[in-house]
Amino acid sequence: MRLLLVNPKCPESYWSFKWAVDTVLPDIRTTTPPLGLATLAALCPESWEVTIVDENVESVPLAPSADVIGICGMGVQFARQRELLTFYRKKGYFVVAGGSYASLCPELYDSLADTVVAGEAEYIWREFCRDVAIGKPKKLYRETGVVSLTDSPAPRFDLLDLTKYQTVSLQFSRGCPFRCEFCDIIVMFGRKPRTKSLEQVRKELDLLRAANVRNAFFVDDNFIGNKRAAKELLRFLRDYQREHDYRFRFGTEASLNLAHDDELLALFREAEFAWVFIGIESPDEDSLRETRKFQNTRQDILSSVRHIYSYGIDVLGGFIVGFDHDTIDTFERQYQLITTSGIQTAMVGLLTAVPKTPLYERLAKEGRLVADWNSSDNTQLGTNVIPKQMGYDEMVSRYQTLQHRLVTHRNIADRIKNKIRYLTKPPVKSVMTPREQLRIFVRLVVGALLPGGIGRLFQFFRSLAFARPRLIPVVVEDWIVGLSMRDYAERHYVAPVERAREPARGYLRSFEKAFRHYVHEGALEISFDEVRHAAANLSISMKGWLDRRFFTRAARHLEQVLEGTTSCITLHIEELHETQRRHLKRLLDRLSRYGDRVHVAVREELRGIIEIDSSVFNLVLDF
Numbered sequence: 001m002r003l004l005l006v007n008p009k010c011p012e013s014y015w016s017f018k019w020a021v022d023t024v025l026p027d028i029r030t031t032t033p034p035l036g037l038a039t040l041a042a043l044c045p046e047s048w049e050v051t052i053v054d055e056n057v058e059s060v061p062l063a064p065s066a067d068v069i070g071i072c073g074m075g076v077q078f079a080r081q082r083e084l085l086t087f088y089r090k091k092g093y094f095v096v097a098g099g100s101y102a103s104l105c106p107e108l109y110d111s112l113a114d115t116v117v118a119g120e121a122e123y124i125w126r127e128f129c130r131d132v133a134i135g136k137p138k139k140l141y142r143e144t145g146v147v148s149l150t151d152s153p154a155p156r157f158d159l160l161d162l163t164k165y166q167t168v169s170l171q172f173s174r175g176c177p178f179r180c181e182f183c184d185i186i187v188m189f190g191r192k193p194r195t196k197s198l199e200q201v202r203k204e205l206d207l208l209r210a211a212n213v214r215n216a217f218f219v220d221d222n223f224i225g226n227k228r229a230a231k232e233l234l235r236f237l238r239d240y241q242r243e244h245d246y247r248f249r250f251g252t253e254a255s256l257n258l259a260h261d262d263e264l265l266a267l268f269r270e271a272e273f274a275w276v277f278i279g280i281e282s283p284d285e286d287s288l289r290e291t292r293k294f295q296n297t298r299q300d301i302l303s304s305v306r307h308i309y310s311y312g313i314d315v316l317g318g319f320i321v322g323f324d325h326d327t328i329d330t331f332e333r334q335y336q337l338i339t340t341s342g343i344q345t346a347m348v349g350l351l352t353a354v355p356k357t358p359l360y361e362r363l364a365k366e367g368r369l370v371a372d373w374n375s376s377d378n379t380q381l382g383t384n385v386i387p388k389q390m391g392y393d394e395m396v397s398r399y400q401t402l403q404h405r406l407v408t409h410r411n412i413a414d415r416i417k418n419k420i421r422y423l424t425k426p427p428v429k430s431v432m433t434p435r436e437q438l439r440i441f442v443r444l445v446v447g448a449l450l451p452g453g454i455g456r457l458f459q460f461f462r463s464l465a466f467a468r469p470r471l472i473p474v475v476v477e478d479w480i481v482g483l484s485m486r487d488y489a490e491r492h493y494v495a496p497v498e499r500a501r502e503p504a505r506g507y508l509r510s511f512e513k514a515f516r517h518y519v520h521e522g523a524l525e526i527s528f529d530e531v532r533h534a535a536a537n538l539s540i541s542m543k544g545w546l547d548r549r550f551f552t553r554a555a556r557h558l559e560q561v562l563e564g565t566t567s568c569i570t571l572h573i574e575e576l577h578e579t580q581r582r583h584l585k586r587l588l589d590r591l592s593r594y595g596d597r598v599h600v601a602v603r604e605e606l607r608g609i610i611e612i613d614s615s616v617f618n619l620v621l622d623f
């Protein structure tokens, strides 16, 4: 049996750190590998030939040699997952849908997949493998019981090119004892944390060590959901590294009550955890109570963050605006909290209701869901939640302003200053060699600090002036994160969509004017669609002979559209002569920086001569 497992491309978000990946870390393609697929591969019978394609780092194959194709996905990947399922199914492949979104909403996949795997895979995937081998796969495999993580095999890391990822994920536990109203984790994994054995973790660490991985991310829902088990694991991790004289740089996700347990914090330090992501959500106690995030109300948030810093552990934070108790003043308080806490990786999102969560059910009853909003990325300029104490447009516009205020050079420097005042010597020395560190530093200086002008340079040196020598890597890292978020904000929060259409129409008019000659000859067709709540789309169909001059000028015009608006571009390649290939390639190279907003549709007969990297551009499959 030949099985192909595909992780669809994630739309770009704050989490992608695209600027950092493109400018400073050129060997890396994305942040984390698809751990779920590597685990699924390990659950397959040994005789199966399994391949994993992660579309975030490589192009999907259009005619793979496979008997079964499994496609996973989170909510943000649903659109691409649906496209891939439909494409492969139409070509006659047997397709299986899985992942967290299929687990939450299996009914959405009824007409898309031959089989849907909903829920934790450890038992039901093995059952599917048995059934498909005898030719009797069922339509739905749904896990309704409790999965023991001791039955989870070590992921097949060997099927992934781990050098393409900034950090490699592994998992110790699933589930979280808390009950935040917006959270889908507890809907999927329950409130009783389950853990793997230390022997299982040892095996996974051995595999990562053999692959020379240093940055390791425990993607647990809440690493300290079961504190006793977490402490036991931390002691084990500390001893493991000493025993093997091998340093990992660990990171994880945990709840804020981590700050209230000094023994736990000391163990985090001894086990060499460099950072922890914490859902802080709001500076307002009423909003925290409303969303049942009581664990964040028990101690002052700022002191808790600083207490974690005092153990040398960096804090990354999640923040939400749009709770029922939030007013327009909340935006200023969020700004103050984020700035004063010094959290550089501050993921601020609009409250978004994920289907099946208590929040979704409540808002549905109250008639407060936006029907035609279907993105689960909560960092977009919109959400499916109608706020209570402010207008929808006002909330979105204030959110946009907040994001811009957080990425000024001054704010990036202020946050570094506010952090390193409390951050003690980190437990882990850099896992990079001095040569690698120097390379990154030079790229930061040449690729970002010098071109950023005197203001950026001044703020960089201002933040550096406060740092003790051991903290200089933290300053450099925070500038990479800060500039990455700045780049994202500049490209994605250009203007609310409605207003962005005006300049987009202007660009379209100038584009039409510049290329009128080709349109008259029938070699080109240009149109412009506007979609509510979405960026406008400039569509260009290449239908005949286009000379070299066209490609050069089109690249310049299209770059202007992408730089100056939030619009997307779709290139329909209906005809292309062999000799035009290299001109098209040059055009695409210039647009690749904006690849997430460029859709490329290639007529089936031309797919053999034009290769479009679907990990860079949105390759339209239904064309």
Ligand code: SF4
Residues within 6 Å of the ligand: 176, 177, 178, 179, 180, 183, 184, 185, 186, 221, 222, 255, 279
């Ligand atoms: S602490 Fe985090 S994982 Fe736990 S319920 Fe709240 S949001 Fe979900």
